Amino acid sequence: MPVELVETKLQGALPVHLVGRDGLEAAGLAPSAIAWAKANGFSGDAGRTLAVPGENGALAGALFGIGDGEGALDLGALSKTLPEGDWHFASAPAEPELAAIALALGGYVFTRYGKKPGKALRFDVPAGVDAARVRRIADGVFLARDLVNTPTSDMGPDDLEKAVRTLAAAHKAEVSVIKGDELLARNFPMIHAVGRASSGAPRLIDMIWGQPGAPKVTLVGKGVCFDTGGLDIKPSSGMLLMKKDMGGAANVLGLASMIMAAGLNVRLRVLIPAVENSIAGNAFRPGDVLASRKGITVEIGNTDAEGRLVLGDALALADDEEPQLLVDMATLTGAARVALGPDLPPFYTGDEALASDLAAASLAVEDPLWRMPLWRPYDAKLSSKIADINNVTTDGFAGSITAALFLKRFVEKTAGWAHFDIFAWNPTDRPHGPAGGEAQGIRALERIISTRFG
Numbered sequence: 001m002p003v004e005l006v007e008t009k010l011q012g013a014l015p016v017h018l019v020g021r022d023g024l025e026a027a028g029l030a031p032s033a034i035a036w037a038k039a040n041g042f043s044g045d046a047g048r049t050l051a052v053p054g055e056n057g058a059l060a061g062a063l064f065g066i067g068d069g070e071g072a073l074d075l076g077a078l079s080k081t082l083p084e085g086d087w088h089f090a091s092a093p094a095e096p097e098l099a100a101i102a103l104a105l106g107g108y109v110f111t112r113y114g115k116k117p118g119k120a121l122r123f124d125v126p127a128g129v130d131a132a133r134v135r136r137i138a139d140g141v142f143l144a145r146d147l148v149n150t151p152t153s154d155m156g157p158d159d160l161e162k163a164v165r166t167l168a169a170a171h172k173a174e175v176s177v178i179k180g181d182e183l184l185a186r187n188f189p190m191i192h193a194v195g196r197a198s199s200g201a202p203r204l205i206d207m208i209w210g211q212p213g214a215p216k217v218t219l220v221g222k223g224v225c226f227d228t229g230g231l232d233i234k235p236s237s238g239m240l241l242m243k244k245d246m247g248g249a250a251n252v253l254g255l256a257s258m259i260m261a262a263g264l265n266v267r268l269r270v271l272i273p274a275v276e277n278s279i280a281g282n283a284f285r286p287g288d289v290l291a292s293r294k295g296i297t298v299e300i301g302n303t304d305a306e307g308r309l310v311l312g313d314a315l316a317l318a319d320d321e322e323p324q325l326l327v328d329m330a331t332l333t334g335a336a337r338v339a340l341g342p343d344l345p346p347f348y349t350g351d352e353a354l355a356s357d358l359a360a361a362s363l364a365v366e367d368p369l370w371r372m373p374l375w376r377p378y379d380a381k382l383s384s385k386i387a388d389i390n391n392v393t394t395d396g397f398a399g400s401i402t403a404a405l406f407l408k409r410f411v412e413k414t415a416g417w418a419h420f421d422i423f424a425w426n427p428t429d430r431p432h433g434p435a436g437g438e439a440q441g442i443r444a445l446e447r448i449i450s451t452r453f454g
Helices: 031-039 072-081 096-106 131-149 157-171 189-195 242-262 307-320 334-340 352-364 376-382 399-408 442-453
Strands: 003-006 014-020 049-053 059-067 085-089 121-124 174-179 203-209 216-221 223-227 267-277 325-330 346-349 417-421
Touching: 003 096, 003 131, 031 049, 031 059, 049 072, 059 072, 072 096, 096 131, 131 157, 131 242, 131 442, 157 174, 157 203, 157 223, 157 242, 157 267, 189 203, 189 267, 189 307, 203 242, 203 307, 216 242, 216 307, 223 242, 223 307, 242 267, 242 325, 242 442, 267 307, 307 325, 307 399, 325 442, 334 346, 334 399, 346 352, 346 399, 352 417, 352 442, 376 399, 399 417
Parallel strands: 003 121, 014 059, 014 085, 085 121, 216 267, 216 325, 223 267, 325 417
Antiparallel strands: 049 059, 174 203, 203 267, 346 417
């Protein structure tokens, strides 16, 4: 982990003073530090770090502005702005665990292709914080970020399967894979149709961990390793970030890492339909009608709405077991970004208790989520004249809602189902994470699962 969190008190560690807006006098600083801050125009504005020299010119500590104190994850900026060395908080942060998580997440650097590692920082864990839990959460987030940041040349369906097997081996989980034409024989026709035009065979990856009699938690992640749009091809600008179209798979694997590392009392199942939506002579076409595992026939109104197709088959399999909790995560629609932007993923569920828990957990761990409605009157927009359903609407309205309604057709038995339409990407640098692949919603879900089943 780039920022080392230390549980034993570091001798000689320098203090970081957290200063509220216009709060220099109330921060317990020495007069010389106050004078230095004023001379440098530091008044506690959120996100600013100021190194403080001692009497002999050596570094004596640092000030960090917390503004009005509304964002604990803003402390992640310290991982980039502090000079290298050993540090501790001069006084306890308002949210000690979130502060530790922020420090860990803020130090992330994706180094696979030569980028230099971050600064060598060690930080005393605030009193009362479970450092092992912080590390588990950070490791899960980093796994999701690493997978999303890796280009498709090194993260095709074969590579995504290898990543699952690596994670499974670390936690003694079992993995089975249904691949290529076997998908047709085993009744996963939509996964096969979406991925058959790629040189990397489509597959359904199935990982199982935990005791058979434990409460069942199933995670389904969209694993479209690259999306050209298919025959309804995207413009070049629309393909630039399509390596991240497996962001749902990356996020459920990050969450699975947290669950398994914690040894939670669940029987965990992770299902990932891993495909590449490519163009070739055997690509599925607009106007085709696909069979599905559920028995629902689907007319293809647009080949660029492929994620809901592969998820439909995987969700039908997951629903057969009626798990206590069924979660799917997908970089599914641009409409979700239009509605809520890149930082606030919508989620959909008909389970009121789960919705309430998600809203509370989202606020508690600063992992933004927003509930959107499964608005039944829009179901009719997915009608088809020749099949049971179309994969898109004709008017283009409410795209994220209608995509969720499409998925809901494939979940009939499981009451505790939630769908997350995530972006899995930071467009710009943030205090707790650089621009690039991002984990969204999984820290909130980890809180719920550890509370319900820990």
